[in-house]
Amino acid sequence: MIINGKEIALKIKDQLKNDVETIRENYSRMPKLVVILIGDNPASLTYVRNKERGCDYIGIESEIIKHDSSFSERQLLEEIEILNNDETVDGILVQLPLPKHISEEKVLNAIAFDKDVDGFHPHNVANLFLGQNSLVPCTPKGMLVLLEKINYDLDGKEVVVVGRSNIVGKPVALLCLQKNATVTIAHSKTKDLKKICSRADVLITAIGKPKFFNHEYIKDDAIVLDVGINRDENNKLCGDVDFEDVKDKVKAITPVPGGIGPMTITMLMQNTIEAFYKRNGG
Numbered sequence: 001m002i003i004n005g006k007e008i009a010l011k012i013k014d015q016l017k018n019d020v021e022t023i024r025e026n027y028s029r030m031p032k033l034v035v036i037l038i039g040d041n042p043a044s045l046t047y048v049r050n051k052e053r054g055c056d057y058i059g060i061e062s063e064i065i066k067h068d069s070s071f072s073e074r075q076l077l078e079e080i081e082i083l084n085n086d087e088t089v090d091g092i093l094v095q096l097p098l099p100k101h102i103s104e105e106k107v108l109n110a111i112a113f114d115k116d117v118d119g120f121h122p123h124n125v126a127n128l129f130l131g132q133n134s135l136v137p138c139t140p141k142g143m144l145v146l147l148e149k150i151n152y153d154l155d156g157k158e159v160v161v162v163g164r165s166n167i168v169g170k171p172v173a174l175l176c177l178q179k180n181a182t183v184t185i186a187h188s189k190t191k192d193l194k195k196i197c198s199r200a201d202v203l204i205t206a207i208g209k210p211k212f213f214n215h216e217y218i219k220d221d222a223i224v225l226d227v228g229i230n231r232d233e234n235n236k237l238c239g240d241v242d243f244e245d246v247k248d249k250v251k252a253i254t255p256v257p258g259g260i261g262p263m264t265i266t267m268l269m270q271n272t273i274e275a276f277y278k279r280n281g282g
């Protein structure tokens with residue numbers, strides 16, 4: 001089965017649209033997301049545009065602030081401070097990666113944790129670690145929602161996550177652990193990756209290498225969640241998994257595009273609404 005992330009994301013967006021209508025009737029202002037983009041990385045521009053479209057679709061406010069790559073760290077920190085203090089702003093997202101002269105750590109720490117719709121602030125990271133209520137990173141959250149939508153129960157299942165980044169690998173591993181899966185996190189220093197991946201009931205690939213995982217990495221009837229967004233030899237968008245090579249072997253797989261990506265965007269909308277409620281009572 002091919003998991004149609006785009007369609008599932010659209011259904012959730014329609015539900016969010018209804019929530020937004022209720023907000024319109026009961027509050028004096030609407031949820032607002034601010035996205036800061038520094039530099040002109042074409043992929044980042046696409047994602048940011050998708051985020052703006054998502055906001056328009058469900059009816060929340062969005063503002064994209066663009067700066068060229070010479071924008072300084074100090075200027076960025078000052079801008080974040082102003083947004084932190086702006087009562088009309090519910091969500092702040094600084095698009096990653098940042099230019100080398102700006103410290104990612106300083107920037108992520110500067111965002112008010114209750115407006116941190118990416119869930120990257122240490123406060124939210126700690127809450128996720130402890131299993132307490134927090135703003136959860138969008139891509140990992142989207143993957144868990146997808147599994148829920150296809151009625152897949154992680155309890156007692158073997159999950160292998162390949163990739164250990166703070167934005168995907170580590171948080172998705174924690175979320176699967178919370179759902180009682182047995183979780184392995186693999187990375188570039190892992191020995192015998194094929195063997196480890198081959199025992200996964202659920203394989204999550206987040207390494208950023210086009211078509212790296214072929215059928216030899218995948219157990220029959222596994223679920224494959226492909227997070228990678230890459231360009232293949234023909235400059236076509238593709239995942240970390242060789243989709244054509246594995247699709248007949250798996251129980252279910254997310255395609256690229258149209259799999260995890262649209263869910264990420266939708267979870268960002270959901271987090272913005274969640275942040276709005278948390279800050280306004282409700």
Ligand SMILES: NC(=O)C1=CN([C@@H]2O[C@H](COP(=O)(O)OP(=O)(O)OC[C@H]3O[C@@H](n4cnc5c(N)ncnc54)[C@H](OP(=O)(O)O)[C@@H]3O)[C@@H](O)[C@H]2O)C=CC1
Nearest residue numbers: 139163164165168187188206207208227228229260261264
């Ligand atoms: N669909 C979506 O919504 C999103 C997609 N992405 C995409 O997901 C991919 C991963 O993103 P992100 O987590 O930020 O990536 P990072 O580059 O931060 O991390 C990559 C991870 O993969 C590991 N890795 C790299 N090569 C190998 C290998 N050959 N074998 C095993 N492990 C390897 C690295 O190991 P080590 O730690 O040892 O270096 C690292 O942990 C990218 O393609 C990105 O574009 C990202 C976010 C959202």
Ligand SMILES: Nc1nc(=O)c2c([nH]1)NC[C@@H]1CN(c3ccc(C(=O)N[C@@H](CCC(=O)O)C(=O)O)cc3)C=[N+]21
Nearest residue numbers: 046047050094095096097118229257258259261262264
């Ligand atoms: N602060 C921050 N938060 C992020 O969440 C964040 C980030 N920085 N930096 C980059 C990664 C990557 N990411 C994606 C979002 C949407 C799609 C997406 O919409 N993908 C579509 C199509 C993409 C296309 O057409 O290029 C799809 O897969 O169908 C992909 C990737 C969010 N990230």
